[in-house]
Amino acid sequence: MRYPVRNLLITIFLGLAALAARPILACPSAVTLKIDSSNYSGLINIEFRQGRRPGSMVVRRDAIDTRGAVTVDGVCAGTYFFAFSTPKDEVVSVTRYFDVINDGTSYSNPTLTVLYSRSVSGGQKVGSAKKSEL
16 A cells, blocks of 8 residues: 555656746746847847946847847846947947836836937937946
């Protein structure tokens, strides 16, 4: 009679282990930055940052070539912004701050679109900061 109990305990243990190994998406939000480059071709370094300047934290670093999109999955509620620049620049462009909302029943998936240009043009301007000020 000891073996059926032992087998039952092993089955329960393996079932609990399988549930624990299953990925749980605690933060279902995704954030996307789309960059369309004008008058510039080359690598653009991108940092997705949490918090406000100074003292923000890098959540993810990425790069795109001239234009494209970066999507960050699993983003928890909070205040964020993107910083981006060419590899040689000491000054970065920064997007406005935005909030990701996740109240347990609904969540947001913000998408920001930026026209990266070395020429002066109309439209909403992004800010700039020294890398040390982030």
